[in-house]
Amino acid sequence: MHRFFIEEAQVEPALLRQKGMAILLPENVAHQVRDVLRLALDERLVLLDNSGEETLCAVKKSARGEVVVEVLERQRGKSESPVEVMLCQGMLKSARFEWILEKGTELGVSTFLPTTCQRSTTGLEEAGTSKQKRWLRIIQEASEQCGRARVPTLLPVRPLMHVLGDIPEGTLALMPWEEERTQTLRSVLREAMTNYEEAPTQRLRVMLFIGPEGGFMAEEVMMARRHGAKIVTLGERVLRAETAAIASIANIMYEIETTLRSRGTTEQLSIQG
Template sequence: MQRYFVSPEQFNEDRVIITGEDARHITRVMRGKPGDTFIVSDGVSREALVKIEHIEQTDVFAVVIEPLEMKQEPLLKVTIAQSLPKGDKMETVIQKCTEIGAVHFVPFVSARTIVQYDAKKEGKRLDRWRKIAKEAAEQSHRNMIPAIDQPLSWKSLLDTFSEYDVVCFCYEQEHGSQLRDVLKPFIAQTLQKPGTTASLLLLVGPEGGFTEEECKEAEEAGAVSVGLGRRILRCETAGMVALACALYESGEMGGA
């Protein structure tokens, strides 16, 4: 069933108003008419099955048929910190990791980042990333849209490590700890009680990977260096693999 995210202000006790691009999608693409049903979420605390009551020019007015339980989000809250890759690879990372279950994206600039960061152009790029996240969240029936930050410097990213329960530095040179070696005991300790949550930050490098100095700095800031197997993954693949492994290990996909 079609799903749309709206702001909490558009969602009152028994009615909802759909505006903008979503309203155009309902009326022009889906050919919506009074009586048609779809799901609406405010991305925070409310979700419901609604029915179109009437359509006025650019707005769609719907009435709540049935409140729905918000139970699509994983208990392990994973943030993907991705060093800015070339081309449209970041769009792929955001789309696919949103579908898998990431709750937050933090783009950053590292020593081997190839693309030139341009603050003037970044606003439009950020808008596009957020639109991609919204559409992917709707398609995959998420209860919320992942947050996407403005790109950070490497130093600024290091300063955020204390905000997470555990930070994993995905490093292709790591031949000791593998991701599961770190996640299994962490999850066993933090997600024992039903309903509890935990936060994980996954750091993924650019096309050329991280430097040894960055690995040292990350570990000094509190990260654990981990490998993702014996094969070298593309930068746009590594985050997806690490995220899927983390959610599986947490029991989201039948693991743990």
């Protein structure tokens, strides 16, 4: 079933909660429904308002001037992961960075924080309005595709030293580095889960620092250590930045979710949407 996020400015949220309500779709969604997907009358779709809930609708009118759907049911969306991952990604060339946004969304990243590092490509320090809109669109479309009911947050680009200085208390900060030899990502995650409360009341927060092309400089790693980040190895092979990001996210999600599931705490920690 096709899924579409809509903004509060486009459709009044209260209307999505009223069974039988006729809703005029905003033009960008109407175009997808009418011209791209060519949904037939009475065909169903899901509207999302980033609240964690979903609105099941049926197409009632599809014309060049407008597309109207009828609200059938308001239902609970898929829960978010019990681990809240903020990906602090060293800036990369456009296509690789956008691929990370897409795949990171599919894997469950909660927040993306583009980060400038010493080896970041020159000219990536500023992300203009058009680029920010494109990144947000990629994240939104990935959320629709993978069934999430909340769109991950995209923060403005920041320098690495500023991000390291603002690590919130109680957050597990991880920095994979190709020159680390002893401390593995898995061992750090298992230690963190051992110290985690048996009956936690909030999601475990993880800040994951991934370097740009060429990786982190030694002084950046030293600075991360001073701010409490755990420096870890991802194995014997040197990974590209985008590979390291996806491999790390997948391992974090698997290790923590598996541990919490064995304790029976995933349901109480799941956040709607």
